[in-house]
Amino acid sequence: xxxxxxxxxxxxxxxxxxxxxxxxxxxxxxxxxxxxxxxxxxxxxxxxxxxxxxxxxxxxxxxxxxxxxxxxxxxxxxxxxxxxxxxxxxxxxxxxxxxxxxxxxxxxxxxxxxxxxxxxxxxxxxxxxxxxxxxxxxxxxxxxxxxxxxxxxxxxxxxxxxxxxxxxxxxxxxxxxxxxxxxxxxxxxxxxxxxxxxxxxxxxxxxxxxxxxxxxxxxxxxxxxxxxxxxxxxxxxxxxxxxxxxxxxxxxxxxxxxxxxxxxxxxxxxxxxxxxxxxxxxxxxxxxxxxxxxxxxxxxxxxxxxxxxxxxxxxxxxxxxxxxxxxxxxxxxxxxxxxxxxxxxxxxxxxxxxxxxxxxxxxxxxxxxxxxxxxxxxxxxxxxxxxxxxxxxxxxxxxxxxxxxxxxxxxxxxxxxxxxxxxxxxxxxxxxxxxxxxxxxxxxxxxxxxxxxxxxxxxxxxxxxxxxxxxxxxxxxxxxxxxxxxxxxx
Amino acid sequence: xxxxxxxxxxxxxxxxxxxxxxxxxxxxxxxxxxxxxxxxxxxxxxxxxxxxxxxxxxxxxxxxxxxxxxxxxxxxxxxxxxxxxxxxxxxxxxxxxxxxxxxxxxxxxxxxxxxxxxxxxxxxxxxxxxxxxxxxxxxxxxxxxxxxxxxxxxxxxxxxxxxxxxxxxxxxxxxxxxxxxxxxxxxxxxxxxxxxxxxxxxxxxxxxxxxxxxxxxxxxxxxxxxxxxxxxxxxxxxxxxxxxxxxxxxxxxxxxxxxxxxxxxxxxxxxxxxxxxxxxxxxxxxxxxxxxxxxxxxxxxxxxxxxxxxxxxxxxxxxxxxxxxxxxxxxxxxxxxxxxxxxxxxxxxxxxxx
Numbered sequence: 001x002x003x004x005x006x007x008x009x010x011x012x013x014x015x016x017x018x019x020x021x022x023x024x025x026x027x028x029x030x031x032x033x034x035x036x037x038x039x040x041x042x043x044x045x046x047x048x049x050x051x052x053x054x055x056x057x058x059x060x061x062x063x064x065x066x067x068x069x070x071x072x073x074x075x076x077x078x079x080x081x082x083x084x085x086x087x088x089x090x091x092x093x094x095x096x097x098x099x100x101x102x103x104x105x106x107x108x109x110x111x112x113x114x115x116x117x118x119x120x121x122x123x124x125x126x127x128x129x130x131x132x133x134x135x136x137x138x139x140x141x142x143x144x145x146x147x148x149x150x151x152x153x154x155x156x157x158x159x160x161x162x163x164x165x166x167x168x169x170x171x172x173x174x175x176x177x178x179x180x181x182x183x184x185x186x187x188x189x190x191x192x193x194x195x196x197x198x199x200x201x202x203x204x205x206x207x208x209x210x211x212x213x214x215x216x217x218x219x220x221x222x223x224x225x226x227x228x229x230x231x232x233x234x235x236x237x238x239x240x241x242x243x244x245x246x247x248x249x250x251x252x253x254x255x256x257x258x259x260x261x262x263x264x265x266x267x268x269x270x271x272x273x274x275x276x277x278x279x280x281x282x283x284x285x286x287x288x289x290x291x292x293x294x295x296x297x298x299x300x301x302x303x304x305x306x307x308x309x310x311x312x313x314x315x316x317x318x319x320x321x322x323x324x325x326x327x328x329x330x331x332x333x334x335x336x337x338x339x340x341x342x343x344x345x346x347x348x349x350x351x352x353x354x355x356x357x358x359x360x361x362x363x364x365x366x367x368x369x370x371x372x373x374x375x376x377x378x379x380x381x382x383x384x385x386x387x388x389x390x391x392x393x394x395x396x397x398x399x400x401x402x403x404x405x406x407x408x409x410x411x412x413x414x415x416x417x418x419x420x421x422x423x424x425x426x427x428x429x430x431x432x433x434x435x436x437x438x439x440x441x442x443x444x445x446x447x448x449x450x451x452x453x454x455x456x457x458x459x460x461x462x463x464x465x466x467x468x469x470x471x472x473x474x475x476x477x478x479x480x481x482x483x484x485x486x487x488x489x490x
Numbered sequence: 491x492x493x494x495x496x497x498x499x500x501x502x503x504x505x506x507x508x509x510x511x512x513x514x515x516x517x518x519x520x521x522x523x524x525x526x527x528x529x530x531x532x533x534x535x536x537x538x539x540x541x542x543x544x545x546x547x548x549x550x551x552x553x554x555x556x557x558x559x560x561x562x563x564x565x566x567x568x569x570x571x572x573x574x575x576x577x578x579x580x581x582x583x584x585x586x587x588x589x590x591x592x593x594x595x596x597x598x599x600x601x602x603x604x605x606x607x608x609x610x611x612x613x614x615x616x617x618x619x620x621x622x623x624x625x626x627x628x629x630x631x632x633x634x635x636x637x638x639x640x641x642x643x644x645x646x647x648x649x650x651x652x653x654x655x656x657x658x659x660x661x662x663x664x665x666x667x668x669x670x671x672x673x674x675x676x677x678x679x680x681x682x683x684x685x686x687x688x689x690x691x692x693x694x695x696x697x698x699x700x701x702x703x704x705x706x707x708x709x710x711x712x713x714x715x716x717x718x719x720x721x722x723x724x725x726x727x728x729x730x731x732x733x734x735x736x737x738x739x740x741x742x743x744x745x746x747x748x749x750x751x752x753x754x755x756x757x758x759x760x761x762x763x764x765x766x767x768x769x770x771x772x773x774x775x776x777x778x779x780x781x782x783x784x785x786x787x788x789x790x791x792x793x794x795x796x797x798x799x800x801x802x803x804x805x806x807x808x809x810x811x812x813x814x815x816x817x818x819x820x821x822x823x824x825x826x827x828x829x830x831x832x833x834x835x836x837x838x839x840x841x842x843x844x
Contacts, residue, residue, distance in 0.1 A: 006644070006645060006648070194492070194493035194494040194496075194497050195493045197493070197497045198493040198496045198497045198500070201497065201500055201501070224713070228621045228713045228714060229713050230713060230714055230715045405706070405707050421707060422707025422708075422709070422753075423707055423708075423709035426709045426710070426711070427713055429713075460491045460492065460493050460495070460496030461491055462491060464496075465491070465496055465499055465500060465503075468500065469500060469503055469504050469507070472500075472504050473504060473507055473508060476504075476508055476648070477508075477511060477648065477649050477650040477653065478649065478650055479645070479648075479649070
């Protein structure tokens with residue numbers, strides 16, 4: 001089920017909310033958790049019930065392994081007699097990776113094997129179960145935390161609730177058990193909290209607006225530029241790449257706002273995932289602001305176990321680069337994601353070397369370079385293949401310079417320099433308004449406070465009420481064309 | 491304001507306004523989905539959807555036998571020319587931005603439901619190009635006839651486009667236009683209004699042509715470099731149905747303003763590929779892009795994309811009688827026999843003009 005659908009907003013969410021708190025007011029707290037699990041599984045199955053056994057099986061296996069690790073931790077003597085905790089953890093992590101590998105990377109593996117060996121294995125055309133990357137990483141984190149004695153969960157219902165809680169199930173944030181389950185157990189969270197409800201509705205409305213009005217508008221130009229147009233002039237190529245850069249941000253951060261807002265209705269605070277990433281002054285800063293919970297996962301469960309920065313500069317660089325390669329591949333089974341990961345890996349290594357040498361940079365220049373690097377790297381992230389990426393890049397550098405015919409009178413002198421005037425956005429199906437959107441979005445992401453700080457400072461006033469009603473109503477009447485969130489593909 | 495009041499007001503007011511929009515759209519019913527409320531303000535449904543209005547033309551002219559199809563270019567084709575030359579009542583069924591799969595349904599419907607003598611299709615490249623899609627909706631009776639799902643979803647009443655069309659419907663009903671069911675739809679008339687005004691004297695026509703044809707940058711609304719095989723297949727099927735029922739099928743390639751053919755990033759090569767495909771696989775075609783005065787005379791056009799009614803009259807006359815209405819504007823009847831020599835001739839002409 002999509003957050004941006006009538007079914008979710010007008011049926012699923014209100015029913016789930018009222019039954020959950022009704023059960024809590026009857027002091028049926030265990031039943032309320034059971035209800036939340038049922039609702040979450042229904043939410044997941046709405047897309048395709050065939051994949052329900054996969055998530056349930058994954059939860060059962062991970063719960064069994066996690067509780068075994070926890071129990072072994074409490075009984076060190078028994079540990080020595082049977083398997084070591086590390087072995088159990090390894091089995092657990094490997095089983096998760098195998099599941100993810102089968103569904104996400106099998107066809108990628110077959111294609112590359114066929115290319116390398118000249119074999120003719122048939123592709124399996126496996127459909128990726130929704131959210132598998134997210135619930136797999138969440139559970140790997142849980143197993144490692146259990147191994148580190150940071151969590152202990154002996155209740156299957158609690159564990160299922162932790163994994164399936166619907167606001168974060170499909171596209172994160174990637175959670176730690178310890179930051180969520182205590183909230184479900186806290187008594188004060190079992191009663192309706194109007195402060196949280198007003199803030200949650202506020203955040204949800206902003207998220208819906210970001211997705212439906214902003215991201216879906218940019219999607220039109222980004223999709224046309226990447227998928228349909230055979231050639232692009234200079235302005236069209238830049239409009240394509242910038243449109244995708246903004247689409248991705250408003251789409252994913254819109255989803256996260258909605259997830260955080262919905263969770264808040266149930267008095268659950270999920271960790272923030274975005275902190276104005278396009279305001280970053282360097283690439284390290286960017287990764288502290290973009291998809292924060294994924295960065296945290298990669299740091300805690302890959303970078304640090306690899307040795308982090310503890311084994312000298314060279315190993316640090318190698319570890320950083322490896323982490324970004326894995327981060328790239330996590331997003332999808334394609335060499336384009338690997339290229340994207342490698343680009344960011346190089347950038348982060350270069351930035352660290354730059355810092356080590358004690359250089360500094362003007363803030364504006366730092367922002368400008370970072371934003372443009374991220375924008376260009378997204379081209380590889382979005383492109384289906386190398387040719388598509390090159391088409392955009394070629395247009396951005398060598399494309400014909402064509403301006404709108406409406407400015408011809410004022411800028412006719414530019415004709416002497418090879419500038420043409422005409423239908424300057426025709427291959428994107430756009431016009432001057434495309435650039436008005438792009439410039440407005442740029443100003444917005446650079447100057448405006450993000451939705452989390454808006455929610456933090458949120459005060460219920462008449463003005464904020466009117467503003468947010470307009471925002472939500474505008475989003476609702478544009479909902480008719482349901483579009484999926486980009487991160488559902490990852 | 492406290493959080494409790496904020497939450498209740500927020501949910502309450504939003505739901506009320508949202509429900510109000512839905513109810514308003516349901517009552518006005520701009521697309522004629524439910525026909526429950528018959529009010530002075532919604533008697534005429536939205537009039538700007540040519541696809542719907544063209545279908546209504548059929549019920550107002552039940553005895554028409556010949557039909558012209560195509561996009562906004564074909565809106566310049568006066569059906570009375572055909573009627574006067576053949577004595578067959580003719581309707582112009584073209585609508586803006588028509589894709590070939592859309593008019594395929596109309597043509598098939600007509601062939602299956604009434605006695606048709608002649609089908610004339612003004613062929614545009616974009617209508618047969620891969621990736622092109624029109625954004626408008628087809629009329630319900632047509633969709634029902636072909637068993638295409640057209641049940642309005644609740645969301646049909648809860649969206650912005652419907653709201654806009656509801657308001658438009660009220661406006662149209664408050665200031666009704668004289669006649670809805672002419673050979674052209676009001677939209678077709680509107681887009682020609684400025685041009686028709688300009689033709690009143692030579693000075694205004696000259697200024698108009700300078701601004702809208704000579705100075706206006708041309709464009710191709712075809713983005714991919716490939717033809718849509720499914721739509722070509724549908725054209726083949728139309729030909730087959732016409733042959734089976736003894737219906738005359740006339741195809742012609744719309745004339746293009748020379749600047750469109752010579753502009754950078756032009757798709758003329760694809761236009762020629764479409765011509766080649768139709769001639770080779772379907773039937774001979776009248777082509778108007780041999781770089782003759784019909785392509786180079788700015789007065790043959792209303793704007794950078796559309797030929798003029800005068801040009802349209804000449805083309806229709808030539809298709810029916812074999813003699814162009816305006817000699818200079820004559821096209822070429824391209825058959826399998828002369829296809830290669832014709833294309834070579836076009837390339838030579840193009841080379842010369844460049």
